[in-house]
Amino acid sequence: MQGEPDQPLTAEADVRTRTQSDSGTPAPLEKVRRRRPGAGRRRDPRIDEQILVAARRVYMEAGWEGFKFDTIAKAASVSRDALYRRYESLEDLLWAVLLSGANLSLQMDTSDARTVLHDFGMELYDYFTKGGGALALRVHLEAWRFPELYRNYRDRLLDPQMKDYQKTITALLEREGVDVATVNVQALVEAINGAVMFHALLNQATPHDIGRTAASREFVKIQIDQALVVTGLVAVPERR
Structure with a gap:
């Protein structure tokens, strides 16, 4: 579960986002439809950069525990679907962010x-x-x-x-x-x-x-x- 240090973070995870209830107890994993990155309409390079800038800011401010598709989509002013078309997992998105700053x-x-x-x-x-x-x-x-x-x-x-x-x-x-x-x-x-x-x-x-x-x-x-x-x-x- 995201946020628990004893679980490996792998690109093969079957979920897009993971949430916690207000009480702090783990909430059910949120299942979403998977989509092959790059599928569908032609990608807008301006949105690519928009997403990376927003994801960079979210990670710098909230770390891995706060690095969620919902949060990043809102910060980038794009739909979650725009993220799914580009990144197979949160790990892939974070890796793109790290490479962009390295x-x-x-x-x-x-x-x-x-x-x-x-x-x-x-x-x-x-x-x-x-x-x-x-x-x-x-x-x-x-x-x-x-x-x-x-x-x-x-x-x-x-x-x-x-x-x-x-x-x-x-x-x-x-x-x-x-x-x-x-x-x-x-x-x-x-x-x-x-x-x-x-x-x-x-x-x-x-x-x-x-x-x-x-x-x-x-x-x-x-x-x-x-x-x-x-x-x-x-x-x-x-x-x-």
């Missing part, structure tokens, strides 16, 4: 490694200060209640993403002539991600904090430089 990438280009990582740090900072990171944080915060959902997110998205980061950073350092055998690249990746995420959470973007936000973005470069000290790519700053 477009962070670390790409090698002709810039030096330090510049590439500074740019990545800015992208990561924006991700966590402008709402996208709240999606990932919600999955982590609810991992103890919905472990299957968390494992699916970690195995399908987070772990492959971190491995790609490590592979790219290794190639960047080798291109700069750094002996990567002396560097724990995983620790470097986690140091960069962890430091930027923590700093971003302390400096959420708000309308009256424009000056503070600009200073915080510059501080991200200092954080990355500190992490790169261990690689020898950045010199240890002199004490003053």
Whole structure:
């Protein structure tokens, strides 16, 4: 039953929504007709985005327990049928939401490694200060209640993403002539991600904090430089 942590969350569920009575006791599972996603009339891409925006907001505010087709349809100002034509299950919809907010990438280009990582740090900072990171944080915060959902997110998205980061950073350092055998690249990746995420959470973007936000973005470069000290790519700053 949705909301009970000991039940796996699978795409093969036979129900669309699950509800609870006002007394808190489980109500009967609500059966609805299943429909093959994509069947019927041509889909409107504007509605696709409308649904994702609404579903993202519902999940950020209410978590998995409040992530229901009825709630999302109302927030998106569409019919439940519009959701059923697009998504086979709530899990499929949530996965689409998570993927839509997980477009962070670390790409090698002709810039030096330090510049590439500074740019990545800015992208990561924006991700966590402008709402996208709240999606990932919600999955982590609810991992103890919905472990299957968390494992699916970690195995399908987070772990492959971190491995790609490590592979790219290794190639960047080798291109700069750094002996990567002396560097724990995983620790470097986690140091960069962890430091930027923590700093971003302390400096959420708000309308009256424009000056503070600009200073915080510059501080991200200092954080990355500190992490790169261990690689020898950045010199240890002199004490003053």
